[in-house]
Amino acid sequence: MCECKRMLCGLTLCLVLVTFTTGCWNRREPENLAHALGIGFDICDQGYKAYLQLSDSLGEETGGNGPQQDNFTSSFWALSATGRTPYEAIFNTAPFLTKELSVAHVGIVVISEELAKKGISPVLDTLERERTLRTTTRLFILEGDMEKMTQAQIPLESVSSIGISRAIGTIERERSILPVKYATTIIDCLAQPGKEPLIPKITLIDESDIEESSEEPNPKPPLKISGGAVFKGDRLVGWMDERETRGWTFLTNMTRRAVMSVKLPKSPEDPEDAEEEYLTVVISQVETELKAKKDGNGSEFALKIFADGRIEDKTAPGDFLRDRDKVASMNRRTAAAIQNDITKALKKAQSLNADVFGLGWLLYRTQYKQWQQVEDRWDEIFPNVAVDMDVRVDIRRSGLVNRVGAVK
Amino acid sequence: MIGEGQIGGRQLLLILFIMRATIGIAFLPIVTVAGPMEDAWLAGFGAAIGSALIALVVGSLSSKFPTQTVVEFAQELLGTVFGKIVSLIFLWVFLFVAAVDVRMYGEVLVTAFLPETPLFFVIAVMVVVSSYAAYQGIEVMGRTADFIFPVFVLMILTTTVAAVPSINWGRLQPIAAKGIRPILRASITPTFIALQVMTLPVLLPRVSKPEKATAYAVWAVVLASFLLIPTSIVTIGVLGADLASRSVFPFFNLARAVRISEFLERLEALVVFPWGLGLFVAVSIYLYCGAKSLAQVLNIKDYRPLIPPMAVVWVAMSIQVSADMFELGRFFLPEVLGPFALTLIAVPHGLLWLAYGVRKLKKKGN
Amino acid sequence: MRWLRNIRARFQRLQDKTSAEERNHSNILKQSMTISERTQATNALHLSSDLSVNLTNIKEIVGGDFDIGFREFLLSRNRIQAAIVYLDSLVDGIAVDRILENLTADTFTVEREGGEIEPLDTAIQSILVPEKELSRVESFQDFWEGVSIGKTGLLVDGIQGAWVMDTMGWHFRSIEESSSEPVIRGPRDGFIENMIVNVSLVRRRIRSPHLRATSFTIGALTQTNVVVMYIQGLAKDELIQEVENRLRRIDIDGVLGTGYLEEYIEDTILTLFPLVINTQRPDRVASDLLEGRIAIFAENSPEVLIVPATLNAMLQAPDDYYERAAFGSFIRFIRSAAYIASIILPGTYIAIVNFHIELLPTALLLRISSSRQDLPFPVVFEILVMEFLFEILREAGVRLPRAIGSAVSIVGALILGDAAVNAGLVSPAVVIIVALTAISSFSAPAYSAAIAARLLRFIFAILGAIFGLFGIQFGVLLVLTHLAGSRSFGEPFLSPWAPLVVDELKDSAVRVPWWAMILRPGGRERKRQNIKQRTGPQSDEN
Structure with a gap:
């Protein structure tokens, strides 16, 4: 009995001490993390270029005086880095960040047209292998410039990634346009015999339009979600427009x-x-x-x-x-x-x-x-x-x- | 020392069910070991039959000696020296299987949740918790199983049912188009995981109605095999055969791929819970059986003092059992596990059955 | 060891000798005697037939002059010397006067008509018949036992021993609603400090002649009366035996409440969970007696112990049985959930925020992380400090006079919490979690069960900070094993969940209607009622 007690005391003491040590393995305080909400992938000379959209928590709330509702502008921060693999590209943003990068809340992954033509399976592999990235992430193929897209400000939304994630719900409920698929579904599609993926497309509206409209009280939307990217294997081979994707939804x-x-x-x-x-x-x-x-x-x-x-x-x-x-x-x-x-x-x-x-x-x-x-x-x-x-x-x-x- | 107490037949069934279902769910061997198969769930039936046979072979011998553990009756049948050697095989099984079980659990935690936490620490905590239960005796373990079972089954079923809307039934076709051989191959590993039934000869004397224990054991392994069927159907239906078979932990990946609603997703941490609960039951039973039979081999009355040193061995063993995840995965391939488990089951039981038969004949002759 | 025993035996002999000598000298006590020697000496003392010796002895033992009353008088015409002894502070003066009147009345005589002389003690006995309670005692111990609770002792010259009559007249709190276990619907009476009243509250509920109440005296100095109550034939015999054995084993100076007893009769002290139920409600006691449990009353204690205890029983409140069954079940579910939350909520919050941020909806995560911006402390530290703070507040609230107590909790909870958040010391989410945990812990009907939750909370917080949700899991497993291994008087503490008794689940997390609760949870005879009873107009038909 006595031995048992001594052991218990020792164990408790160890536990308490361990708690207060700074390097408690995987403990992370949420304020010490930079939460990425969306990732874009593009190719570049070095290999892959990753664009991150990080939530700016300071923009949402300042100090302890409660949320400031009027502060809706620029509550995110976009940055990019390059690397030889998609994962390396994402984590090469580290030198620019003061906080540790967390990708647990990435809701959407956007892949540029050029990368899609080259093959998307390295990106998919990163998605399913990395433990904090979710396989329920939604995939999009972007027609347009990735840099512009990550910096685009969608009216009514604080962060465009969140906006797009929200739009997905609407798409699934309301319209007959292409349903937005999880990364899992597309990974499975690649493996199934006699089936090719069709991935929803995001179109960036002409940049000159955005430049003008940003000054106006009623800015035009910078991007639109419609149509689909046709793949053969993991490579982009062409586009389908709105009516064609509607035909696709009818047939499937x-x-x-x-x-x-x-x-x-x-x-x-x-x-x-x-x-x-x-x-x-x-x-x-x-x-x-x-x-x-x-x-x-x-x-x-x-x-x-x-x-x-x-x-x-x-x-x-x-x-x-x-x-x-x-x-x-x-x-x-x-x-x-x-x-x-x-x-x-x-x-x-x-x-x-x-x-x-x-x-x-x-x-x-x-x-x-x-x-x-x-x-x-x-x-x-x-x-x-x-x-x-x-x-x-x-x-x-x-x-x-x-x-x-x-x-x- | 308080009396060691007894467990009821139902508790035995629950214990064996949880032990088998845990490792079955943990890495869904019927989905992973035999390459991509849309109809892998069919192997659940094969596994049920195979493991029921194993449970019969193990249980029916042991129920001939309702008051003795395997250590005791092996010595009676084969003489003291050979009996003890055969008992050591059983001991080895307990040690080895438990070590593999704990290692799998440690691996999933370290792979998916706590990549920077040392594997040793995770495993040690699990073994310490389990040895506390083993220390408390079989009756307490029976009660814990009573309590854990509903939680365990409910959590697995909830995950399974929550995933049903995400199923694309097309992914489960074609059924049985590629012949019976791959299905048989897929059922080898889950069958031989029934190695766990070898704890039965140690538990049996503590069951309140030993004559019914074999029946309970058979039911337990069959039911647990059937639990694999819905889970593997859902896993393949959601992930697709290819992704499911590539996954290190398919059921876990299933939970990752399920989104119940926009604000309720990524419930994979909750899937690992029933797994941890089940593993706790399994490891504490292995520890109990190991300590109990070691105590009997060494002619020590009380098994309890043996538990702390054994727990240390267990931790060391599960770290040592394989260098990395690849080796651990390879161990579960039918070509490796099949002969390995078959030897561990067939050799001691063959010997014991033989000795029993000879003795029966002698008695008849007299 | 043997030498020790020898010495002890020799010492014993020596003591016996000296005490015998002292008695001969009618010098019972010495100034230098310690309390246990005194007790031993007085316990061995027998009342003699000589009144003056008796009175000297008693005066010597009791000493003092404040509230002890000696009245010497002559028994009417026979001129026999007699005296009554009582404690002024405990007796009803009128009752004492009445006794004196009776004894000194002219009518009292031992001479019967026809010159026959009746023995003195029968005569006294017959004149004392109107008294409520009359008993004859031989030893000083018994004599004092009576006098010390407000009875009056009568000593008569020439008669061995004494009479003790009930003249109790001391004051006690009136019966009022229990403040620690209030109900919305149901009886309002609660136990008080007077055990006789307490027993009467239960007697009024169960009028069966098979309701037994056996008394014990525990406490060398306090001589506290302890009563064990059970229904003979319903409570298991082994259980009764065990309770009585455990009570008899107790050797202590004083018992000032049932809490003292609890620690002696528990199965093990290595647990945070109470293995004995205590309650202030007579209806609770009655219902437990009807289920074959045993109640232990102690003088001066408004709490009654009930054994064996199960966790299930601790999460039940009397209301559950008075309200409709469906609502009773619902409220039990809420209560169980709240109880679990009060243990694991802070730990779970730490685990999720520090380890599993993916479990949170994105918007919630961003809220939490922005509210924690530039806070000085990690989440664990915040939670632990706030929990400690809360415990201090709660303790202060209990200790302070009631009027100030509520002020303290308002100041503490509202002002301190709000100020801490505004000063940027803690995050609002942590304040919410701590408050939620506190409220949850208040919903446990058994105060002593809530204590376990209050302590475990800290352990779970630490576990959660090390392993995340898996730490919580390890903790749950440890607590579960511990509880599954606990027994209260042979009854598994987690019964009926583990071991699973399917029928008893009817009165666990849910409460089925009374007519469906056919079996008792424990006890010797399980069947409680006719199986075929149903509610509704046709209930008479079979």
């Missing part, structure tokens, strides 16, 4: 909500030079069924899409309540619009010979025998695959009114 069952405007047919009584009239339909409840045809030798696929629609506005008069044919026609036209998007996306992917839809992967998963036969030739087969499309849209409701108001 990623659409949650799509806003589509459909041209209205001209009635015979209209004059020849009448303006085009449009109808806006919000598509929701999309169900996509993609199958590889059994007898298609791996090059024929069947696509079925069922979707619900809701009319949001309409520029020409017309009454759906009484005219059922009109509804059917609207359904057909909307379906055709969706089909157009998908075809455009497919054409683009085929022209780049990058199977971003994972058609080959579908074969691998569902018809493994067939896949073994085409596996080696997939690059030759994919540009010529045919997808039979059967898109059905049901416009079920017309909002709170059923016809356009009468103008006297």
Whole structure:
């Protein structure tokens, strides 16, 4: 018993002493860390160039007098360094920093176009290997100058990285544009047979615009998130625009909500030079069924899409309540619009010979025998695959009114 | 000295379940050892059958001697000298498996959370905590297992369920398209991790109903093998077969890749908790069994004084067991672990069963 | 060892001899005697039949003149010398007067009609019948035991021994609500310093004849009455035996509260957790008795001990049973969570902020790190200092007169905390954490269980500062093993969680309705009630 007590005393004493020693292994006081919120990667002569966006905690709050709400300008600090590997590049910023760099809260990683063309797997490797970087980081490919991008000030946001992270939530909930993917998803995509990654794109708006607008009370947004970067392996081979990425989301069952405007047919009584009239339909409840045809030798696929629609506005008069044919026609036209998007996306992917839809992967998963036969030739087969499309849209409701108001 | 006390059948089941599930979850051998496989979870069934067989072989012999530990009945069957030599094999298993277990845990902490903390310190603290439990006796360990089990299972299931929305079910296809051989290969390592069942012959005399202990042990290993199935399904479904098989700690990586909401993510520290809890149970049982059987080999009445020196050996052993993470990983490859574990199970049990059979026959002859 | 025993035996013999000599000289005590020698001498003293010897002896032993009363008188017509002895400070004067009146009344005589002479002691006995409590004592020890609690002793010349009558008239606090265990719904009475009243509070609740109360006298000088109460046939016999054995073993000068006893009867002292429940609520005692537990009362102590204790029982409050079952369960959940938080919260905060910043949402991390900008101390130091500060405040609040106490806590908590934050000495987050921990620790219904939490908190803070969350885990495992290894009178402390008793979980983290709690948690007979009872209009049907 006595021995036990002595041991306990000794142990407690050791623990207490250890606590107050300065070099307590991994203990870090949060104020002694510089928190990076976003990282950008670019190539340079030395190899990689990393751009960091650090939160400036002094800007958020000064002293002990509580938060100062008016102080929203420049609450971040952008800096960059070069290195032979991405990791080295990040940690080469150390000489410029007075605090220890922490990358635990990096929410987004942006890769420049040039680096993407060279290959992104070294960056991905850093992301999954480093213990504090998260694999739930979102990846973007930037079209434009990285330096400008890291210094860009987004209206309504204190730090552009946080702003972009916030935008991701909106993207996932609201729009049918390309869903933003975790680094994990892209790493997995690279490994899966017959599947190529499609990574969201950030476009930097022309720099001259920013210069002007920064002085104005209502500055224009410096960047926009839309479209996608098409990869073949880990290399960038081309871009997809907004409509093409929308087609991609339809085909891969990623659409949650799509806003589509459909041209209205001209009635015979209209004059020849009448303006085009449009109808806006919000598509929701999309169900996509993609199958590889059994007898298609791996090059024929069947696509079925069922979707619900809701009319949001309409520029020409017309009454759906009484005219059922009109509804059917609207359904057909909307379906055709969706089909157009998908075809455009497919054409683009085929022209780049990058199977971003994972058609080959579908074969691998569902018809493994067939896949073994085409596996080696997939690059030759994919540009010529045919997808039979059967898109059905049901416009079920017309909002709170059923016809356009009468103008006297 | 207070009586050593007893554990109930349920507590035995929980102890063996936790011991097996911990190391199974720790590095999900069925996902990692046999290369990228979309259908690796099928190996869970193979592991269940294989480990149940091992538990049967070990348990049914031991239940023939419900009041004796393996050290005692080995001496009865094989004579004092050979009996003690066979007991030393058991001792070696306890020491070695526990050392590997603790080392794995230490490695994950040092790899992922405390890179600057010395490995020795992490391992030593874990062993000290466990030896405190071993010192308190089997009854206390049984109760701790009672308490830890729900927490353990709940935390694993929570992680698993939280990851379900992130699953892309396509990543689990094709199923069984590449033949049965890779699946069998993947089930070797998890099967032979059932080496842990070799603690049963030491625990059995302390179980309140020794005749049912074998059944409990079989249930424990089978259930623990089945726990591997949902976890590996989710891991592959979220990470993909390739990333999962490349991971050093796949279940941990799973937690890293899961985002429950914008403000609730990076829960990997919480995944390591059930692991630590389970490891605590496992190591304290190994320490108890080791000290207990060493005491019996050396004819010492009380095993308790042996625990502190043994704990020191344990710490040294787990530092010494491999130079680096690569060597430790290699140990779990089916080609290495399979023959190694098979020898450790087959040799002593073969001898004991043989001696038992001979004695049975002699009795019949008389 | 043997030589020691020899010496001791010889010493004993010597003592016996001297005390025997002294008695012969009717010189019981000597000035030079120490207290234990005195006690030994007086305990051996028997009352003689000679009144004057008795009175001399008593005067010699008791000495002093402040509150001891001797009244010598003649027993009415027979002219027999008698005396009553009492302590002025403890008796009810009216009762003493009444006794005197009775004894000196003209009607009192030993001569019966027809010249028959009744023995003196029967006659006295019969005239004293109206007294509340009357007992005959032979030794001085018993005599004094009565007198010292306010009884009156009657000594009669020519009669061996004495009578002791109940004339108690001392004052005690009236029954009021327990200040340390208040309830919202439920009875308001609480124990006071008078044990008889305390026992009566429980007796009124359990009127079964099988409710046993056995008394002990503990404390060589204080001679404190201790009562062990249990329901015979429900409490386990071994448990009763064990409690009584442990109480009998106690040899101490004085017992001024049940806390003294607690330390003697605990299973081990190497623990921070109380292994005995103490309560000021009679309903709590009654409910525990009904579950086969044993209550220990002590004179002058408003706290009653209950054994065996479990952690589960310590986290329960009487309210849980009076409120609706669903709410009772909810509040228990909150309470358990608060109890755990009061132990690990500061440590967890240190661990997360210093080691696992990735667990925090980005915005929260930036808030914390900016509020800590240019602070002089590390988080651990801040937490430890603030916790110490809080403990000082709390202690000051308890010690000070009640009116000032609240002022101190306001000054301490509000002004000091706010000033420290404004002066940039501590970060606001730490103040929040410390306050939250403090509030959590107040929610534990058993004050003594909260004490364990208050001490463990510091250990967890240090562990958290070394290993981060894993330190917390190691700490939890240590505490868990320790608790799993603790027993209170043979009952596992963590029961019913470890070992798991599925049925008893009905009254642990949740509280099911009364009709569903079919089994008692402990005790000899487990079944508590008819299984088929259900609430609702059809409850009579089977």
